[in-house]
Structure formats: C-alpha cells, structure tokens
Amino acid sequence: MKQKKRLFSTLSSMLIGCIFFVYSGDNTLQAASSKDFNILAKDSKFAIVRLKETQSYSDLADFFMGDAKSSWQILELNGPEGSTGQVVAVPLSPVNQGSIYTNGYRTIPILCYHQFTAEDTTTQRLEVSAKEFDKQMQYLKSNDFTVLKFSDLEDIYDGRRPIPDKAVVITIDDGYKSVYDVAFPILQKYNIHSTLFAYTDFMGGSSALSWQQLKSIRESGIMDIQSHSKTHASLSKLPSDTNNKEYNSRLHQEIEISARAFEKRLGFEPIYFAFPYGNSSDKATDMLKKNNYKLAATVTRGDNGTFVDPFLLHRTMIYDNHDMNQFKKFVTNFKAKNLK
Amino acid sequence: MMAIQYRTILFALVVMVLQACSTLPSNQEAGASFIEEHKAKAITAQNNQQIAQALIHWQIIVALDPADNQANTAIKTLQADIDTQSSSFYSKGRSSQRAGNEQQAKTWYLKTLSLDPSHEEAMTQLKSIQSKIDRKIQDAKSDKENSAYLAKSGVNDNYEEWQILLQKGQYQDIIDAARDVQNLQSKPKLTEVVYISHIKLADLLIKKGQLEKALIELNSAKSFQPAGDTSLDKTISITNKTLGDRYYSEGTQLIKLDLDKAIASFQKALIYSPNNTQAQSQLDKAQKMQENLKKIERMNAK
Numbered sequence: 001m002k003q004k005k006r007l008f009s010t011l012s013s014m015l016i017g018c019i020f021f022v023y024s025g026d027n028t029l030q031a032a033s034s035k036d037f038n039i040l041a042k043d044s045k046f047a048i049v050r051l052k053e054t055q056s057y058s059d060l061a062d063f064f065m066g067d068a069k070s071s072w073q074i075l076e077l078n079g080p081e082g083s084t085g086q087v088v089a090v091p092l093s094p095v096n097q098g099s100i101y102t103n104g105y106r107t108i109p110i111l112c113y114h115q116f117t118a119e120d121t122t123t124q125r126l127e128v129s130a131k132e133f134d135k136q137m138q139y140l141k142s143n144d145f146t147v148l149k150f151s152d153l154e155d156i157y158d159g160r161r162p163i164p165d166k167a168v169v170i171t172i173d174d175g176y177k178s179v180y181d182v183a184f185p186i187l188q189k190y191n192i193h194s195t196l197f198a199y200t201d202f203m204g205g206s207s208a209l210s211w212q213q214l215k216s217i218r219e220s221g222i223m224d225i226q227s228h229s230k231t232h233a234s235l236s237k238l239p240s241d242t243n244n245k246e247y248n249s250r251l252h253q254e255i256e257i258s259a260r261a262f263e264k265r266l267g268f269e270p271i272y273f274a275f276p277y278g279n280s281s282d283k284a285t286d287m288l289k290k291n292n293y294k295l296a297a298t299v300t301r302g303d304n305g306t307f308v309d310p311f312l313l314h315r316t317m318i319y320d321n322h323d324m325n326q327f328k329k330f331v332t333n334f335k336a337k338n339l340k
Numbered sequence: 341m342m343a344i345q346y347r348t349i350l351f352a353l354v355v356m357v358l359q360a361c362s363t364l365p366s367n368q369e370a371g372a373s374f375i376e377e378h379k380a381k382a383i384t385a386q387n388n389q390q391i392a393q394a395l396i397h398w399q400i401i402v403a404l405d406p407a408d409n410q411a412n413t414a415i416k417t418l419q420a421d422i423d424t425q426s427s428s429f430y431s432k433g434r435s436s437q438r439a440g441n442e443q444q445a446k447t448w449y450l451k452t453l454s455l456d457p458s459h460e461e462a463m464t465q466l467k468s469i470q471s472k473i474d475r476k477i478q479d480a481k482s483d484k485e486n487s488a489y490l491a492k493s494g495v496n497d498n499y500e501e502w503q504i505l506l507q508k509g510q511y512q513d514i515i516d517a518a519r520d521v522q523n524l525q526s527k528p529k530l531t532e533v534v535y536i537s538h539i540k541l542a543d544l545l546i547k548k549g550q551l552e553k554a555l556i557e558l559n560s561a562k563s564f565q566p567a568g569d570t571s572l573d574k575t576i577s578i579t580n581k582t583l584g585d586r587y588y589s590e591g592t593q594l595i596k597l598d599l600d601k602a603i604a605s606f607q608k609a610l611i612y613s614p615n616n617t618q619a620q621s622q623l624d625k626a627q628k629m630q631e632n633l634k635k636i637e638r639m640n641a642k
Contacts, residue, residue: 040371046403050370077396085364087374089400098463100453102390159463236482239501279485280478300477307463309471312478339447339454340389 106163107303116182122320150195170194197228197274200261227270230258511537535564584613
C-alpha cells in the first residue's frame with residue numbers, strides 16, 4: 001500500500017512538473033536563452049524557429065533581433081502569428097533596411113501640433129480642439145498605427161532599422177499650457193508617445209507650461225521633451241545678422257544656451273531639435289551637430305523616406321480646419337512609385 | 341474512494357499531456373511544409389517581378405536546408421540578375437546626376453535600392469540628392485522671409501542690410517525697397533547700392549539677351565550715377581547701338597516678306613540708333629514701296 005502511495009506521489013509530481021513546463025512557459029521571469037527556443041536551423045541571415053507554447057513573435061524579436069518592437073519584420077516575412085509549433089523565419093538583420101520596394105517606398109509622417117483647447121471651437125489656426133485631437137488619436141489607435149518615438153528615428157536614419165508599416169510620429173511645438181491640460185490626458189488615454197519641442201524663454205510664462213509641468217510630463221514616459229531653441233527666433237540668417245560673427249553668436253544663444261537651460265532645469269541635454277518656423281541653415285545644422293544633436297525637424301511638408309536628411313526632417317502641421325479625411329492622408333506612410 | 345479520485349486525476353493529466361504532444365507534427369514534417377510554403381511565396385514573387393522578395397524566400401529555405409538544390413540554383417540566378425540590373429540602374433542614376441537631372445537620378449537610385457537594399461553607393465547618392473533638394477527649399481524660404489522681414493520691419497533703408505542683399509544678388513529687392521525711401525538722393529551710400537543694383541540687373545538681362553529691359557535698368561541707373569563715372573554712358577550707348585543693329589537686321593530680313601513688320605523694325609532701329617543712315621534709307625524705301633502698293637490696290641478697287 002505504502003509502495004503504491006509512493007509511486008503515485010512520484011508520478012503525480014513528475015506529471016505536474018511536466019504540465020507546468022508545457023503550459024506555463026513563463027519566459028518573462030528571467031532572461032531568455034537559446035535553450036528556451038526550438039531553433040531548427042540558423043545561418044548568417046535567418047534563424048528558423050518553432051514557436052513553443054505561449055511564445056510570440058515579440059519574444060522571438062526580443063531574443064534574436066534585440067528589440068521586441070521589431071516583431072513586425074517577422075510578421076511581414078511569415079504572415080500572421082500562428083499556434084504552437086509554427087515554423088518561423090526570424091531575420092537576424094533587416095532584410096530591407098531602405099524600406100524601398102518595387103511599387104514605392106515607406107515614409108514616416110511626422111505630425112506637428114502647437115496649441116489645444118478644451119472647447120469645441122478653436123480661436124486660431126494653430127489650435128486643435130480636444131474633440132478633434134481625441135478623434136485623431138483614436139483613429140491611430142484603432143487602426144493599428146505604429147506610433148514611433150522621435151528617438152526611434154535615429155536608428156532608422158542611421159540605416160539600422162527599416163520603417164514599419166503604418167508608422168507615424170507625433171510632435172508638439174512651443175510648450176503651451178494646453179499641452180498639459182488638453183493633449184497630455186488624451187495621449188495618456190490612448191498610450192500614444194509624443195515629443196514636445198519647447199523653447200526655454202517661454203517656459204514659466206503665463207500661457208506656457210511651467211518647468212515643473214515639463215518635468216512631470218517627461219517622467220510620465222509618454223512624452224519626451226526636446227529643444228525648440230531659446231527665444232523661438234528663426235535660425236536662418238536674418239538681415240539683422242549683419243555679419244557672420246553676429247549670426248554665430250545668435251546661433252550659440254539659441255542652440256547651446258537653451259541646452260544648458262534644459263540641463264539645469266530638467267537634468268538632461270536635448271539631442272533633438274525643431275527649428276522655429278522650420279527655418280534652418282547649413283551653419284545652424286553644423287552647430288547642432290557640434291553640440292551632439294542627432295536629429296532636427298523643419299515644418300516643410302514632404303516624405304521622410306529612409307534617405308531623408310536627418311537634420312531636415314519634414315513635418316506636417318496640423319491646423320484647426322483639417323478634417324479626418326485630410327488627417328488620414330497625412331498619416332499615409334507609403335509613397336507609391338513604379339520602380340520595376 | 342480516495343484512490344478512485346487520484347486515478348481519475350492521474351488519467352486526466354495523462355490525457356492532457358498526450359494531447360499536447362500528439363497534435364504537433366514532428367520538426368521534420370513542419371520543416372518540410374515550411375519549405376513548401378516559402379517556395380510558393382518565392383515563385384509568386386518571381387512571377388510578379390519582385391525578385392528581391394523572391395530572393396529572401398529562397399534564402400530562408402536555404403537557412404533551413406542548405407542542400408536544397410532548387411533554392412540554391414534560384415539564389416544564384418536571382419543574385420546574378422540583381423547584380424546586373426542594379427549595376428545598370430546605378431550607372432543610369434550617375435549619368436542623370438551628372439547631366440543635372442536630379443529627379444531622374446533619384447528614381448534610378450530608388451530602383452537600384454528596390455532590387456538591392458544593401459547598395460550603399462545608391463543610398464549615399466540618394467541621400468545627397470534629397471539633402472540638396474531640401475536645402476534649396478530651405479534657402480528659398482529664408483530668402484523670401486528675409487525680403488518680407490525687410491519690408492515689414494521698416495529697415496529697408498539700412499545700408500548693411502542692402503549690402504547683404506547685394507552680395508546675395510537680390511538686386512530687384514533693393515530697387516523695390518529704394519522706392520519707399522524718402523530723400524534717397526541725400527543718402528550717398530544708399531544711392532551707390534541702388535546704382536550698382538540697376539547695373540548688375542542690366543548685366544544679367546543683357547546676358548539673357550533681353551536688351552530692352554536692360555536699357556530700362558541702365559537708364560534708371562542714370563538717376564544714381566556717381567559724378568565723373570562715364571562707364572554707364574558707354575554701356576547705354578553700346579546697348580542702344582546693338583539694339584538698333586538688331587532691329588535693322590530684322591527689318592532687312594522682313595522687307596521681302598512682310599512690309600509692315602519691316603517698317604516697324606526699321607522704326608525701332610532708328611529709336612535706338614537715330615544716326616543709322618542705312619536704317620533711315622531702308623525705312624524710306626520700304627515706306628515708298630508700301631505707298632506704291634496702296635496706290636495699286638486703290639486702282640484695282642476702281
């Protein structure tokens with residue numbers, strides 16, 4: 001009888017252990033190793049893997065590509081995620097880093113907002129009502145857009161990452177109070193990331209965000225804060241810049257001194273820049289590069305294919321009179337062109 | 341009672357484990373089906389002339405089965421095709437770029453990269469073209485805004501600012517701004533800039549062959565001509581003579597074809613060169629001929 005009980009107990013433990021192994025598959029508890037994956041084959045370009053129970057494309061992308069967000073590349077190669085036992089090809093490096101195809105190329109629409117209002121009606125062109133902004137963000141969310149962080153663009157324009165389908169970037173310029181009161185809660189509601197380009201002389205003003213608000217926005221992780229200069233003066237050479245020395249000194253104020261203000265008030269140095277009025281110059285770009293900036297944006301409409309100048313990124317301004325049909329066009333991220 | 345319950349649980353567990361194991365095909369079976377699936381995708385892509393896409397599917401097959409003959413042969417053929425075509429597209433892009441046709445060059449580089457995404461030279465050239473296009477847009481925008489700034493800020497009589505415009509070749513902006521400056525003639529530094537602007541603009545127009553417009557600028561420059569400067573008078577004189585000669589030559593060519601037009605040309609020749617005796621003589625001759633023709637027409641009408 002005792003022997004029977006011992007045998008039963010041993011068998012039960014083995015089976016429960018086995019079932020736990022088969023059904024739990026909780027890989028999040030510790031870092032995955034190659035043993036966690038059923039790798040059928042691997043060469044310099046692809047790993048061919050069989051999905052285990054509870055494993056997803058994101059797990060494969062995280063382990064083999066170093067970034068769970070790259071799972072869309074696995075999806076494009078293999079089709080929709082299947083069930084346990086599905087054989088999957090995982091690209092070990094991007095198969096089309098230029099995102100250029102025989103029927104056109106992918107681009108990244110970068111939207112640029114300024115002010116918001118809680119009212120249904122707006123009082124100026126650059127103001128978007130909460131209702132419209134909510135509709136626009138909801139459209140992105142419910143249509144599975146990939147809202148990239150501005151920082152994601154660094155890898156893309158360095159050729160390290162291709163452009164995902166339905167990619168879009170949200171930016172907000174200046175730093176008006178309404179960003180905190182109106183836009184921020186909507187972005188939080190949909191969990192959509194954005195980047196606020198603030199100009200430092202404006203911060204703390206009566207209609208502007210306070211430095212404390214900027215700090216809490218940044219700490220939320222949903223909105224990045226970057227530089228939009230010190231005074232919001234145009235960075236192209238103006239008639240008042242009577243000589244190069246004067247112009248350089250003005251650029252120094254707008255680029256370097258504003259960076260010091262961010263560092264002092266928020267404890268970080270900005271690395272992305274939005275040109276006030278979208279105006280730049282070769283000199284301004286050189287100074288940005290010298291000061292470790294990685295990307296800069298204008299307000300010139302246009303495509304942002306993988307070949308765009310990372311210091312002259314195009315952005316699309318969103319005005320109060322833009323309807324949803326126009327918005328849908330703005331976020332289209334494929335430029336059709338017959339390249340056969 | 342207890343033993344029955346244990347047995348039931350044990351049975352259920354065994355069934356679950358066996359079920360979990362039995363539904364999955366073996367690695368070999370799953371691999372074979374995976375290869376078939378990618379072969380189908382490769383062939384479809386090839387049929388649609390998406391050879392870069394086809395190559396990827398064949399490469400996936402080889403990653404799983406390095407000995408797959410069909411895939412290895414296809415890779416060899418497609419790679420050769422891609423190399424040949426992309427090299428030809430890239431060369432065409434370079435030629436277009438050298439000929440100054442940047443939009444066409446851009447298309448050739450895009451074609452190159454659609455076939456061979458790793459073609460670094462094509463990407464470098466494409467980036468360089470795009471950057472140049474965007475820089476031009478930026479510069480044009482800045483120039484436009486600076487002109488507006490000058491007009492709006494009421495600083496359009498600032499000598500230093502006019503000097504900058506002069507360096508940039510924005511002669512018309514200076515001339516336009518000068519119209520709004522009160523007592524301009526009492527500001528010698530400004531009048532000098534306006535004078536140079538008219539002359540430079542006239543030079544550009546002469547180079548374009550637009551001599552009449554050039555003469556307007558030269559004559560306008562006379563209002564700002566520095567004392568003792570005779571070069572402007574010489575230029576006006578030469579331009580007048582050139583224009584006079586041009587109209588005289590036009591008149592002589594037209595005299596047998598269209599008398600009215602020939603007379604108009606000789607008249608213009610004399611406006612620019614009043615002392616051109618040949619033009620005067622040809623004009624007299626043409627007018628006489630026209631008079632005679634009219635007499636004949638009147639006689640025929642009777």
